[in-house]
Amino acid sequence: MSVQGPQQVLELAKVGRTFGEGATAVAALRDVDLTIDAGEFVAVMGPSGSGKSSLLALAGGLDRPTSGAVFVESTPLAGLGLNELARLRRRAVGYVFQDFNLVPTLTAGENVALPLELDGVPARKAHRQAADALRQVGIPELADRFMDQMSGGQQQRVAIARAIVGQRRLILADEPTGALDSTTGQGVMEVLRSRADAGAAVMLVTHEARHAAWADRVVFLRDGRIIDQAAAMHDPTMLLTQAGL
């Protein structure tokens, strides 16, 4: 299933975020320009305190910038009221967090259907879409399980299914593999990669180079600024030369 939409899904223009005021003010982000296109997977790397999570929160409308502007599918978030913003978050943006943030008293299928039902989608349709999302993350058979009946890796797949359910075009993931072993973590990367290949814009915040390497572009953040970017060369003949072989 491909996700249709405008080419540029996320745009951050000269975005700044300062916490506190006066002498105690801390600038978490300064003049950040970043765009993510449909079908593009971007990883954000940087040491602790470099502004990675602040960037993700601004990109998804969970926080508002002190300066600059954020656009999701060309809609300026600054112009939206709280209700409109909440609706945009439910419909266009999917979040994946390190600690899953799933509701323990709901089944996997109910967790995934939740944002749709909150958005007024009829239950039957919401559950059909939830089943489709669970199929896309490779666990269609676990729809009726509760969270305490699933492994960490399975729970994270449920969280990703919830993030992609419906026609979400922007997937934001904050250290989604943090609590998982490396094989399971790789499975999570495979799912994020396949969402980007299907046309979604994916932004992953991580400190793990091995996970950032799944992205088309890696953005390096330091002291709230983008200092560098790396894009794969996709030139297999260079691989061995680089490896010094």
Place this chain on the structure above:
Amino acid sequence: MSIRHSLLALLQDQPRYGYQLRVEFENRTGATWPLNIGQVYTTLDRLERDALVARDGDDGEGHVVYSITPAGQAEVRSWFAAPVERNNPPRNELAIKLALAVTLPGVDVQAIIQAQRVASIRALQDYTKARRDTAANQRAADTAWLLVLDSLIFQTEAEVRWLDLCEARMVQQAQSAAAAGARKTPNGAMEDAPLNADIRR
């Protein structure tokens, strides 16, 4: 890489001539280490001199076929049994470069680390993509190539983690140097902290 032992191991499988050995070696290691045919013949000459292989004659098409001797078989067994020696590590240019950079004045160590990090991540992206593509349409012959790619991925990841550690240590060192400097300021004896210029940008 031991070409000598690799060729011996392939001959243990069955007698082969030079070109066959080269093709077989490249097939089994995912063509990661292309072998020069000249290298194959000089290695075979040395193996013959050391009585580890013997000429079996001609295959009828002008190729000299070699087979392994009992001494050669013993050599292969001990090669497989022994771990790869680490007492003579390959020269690590990056480690040497950073070691020199931190001890010389006026070198922007953090810029060196970041430039290397970008290059390493880029390589890691390429390896990861190659691995993904290979795994997606995996044939039996790709197993060796996947193992080699995994090895490259782990090595590059280790390099990035080491760079992160170097950087964190530099920052820590600069901070304690700055703190020491600040303590001396009232006496006018500001200590020169060479790393500070590099770290505090």
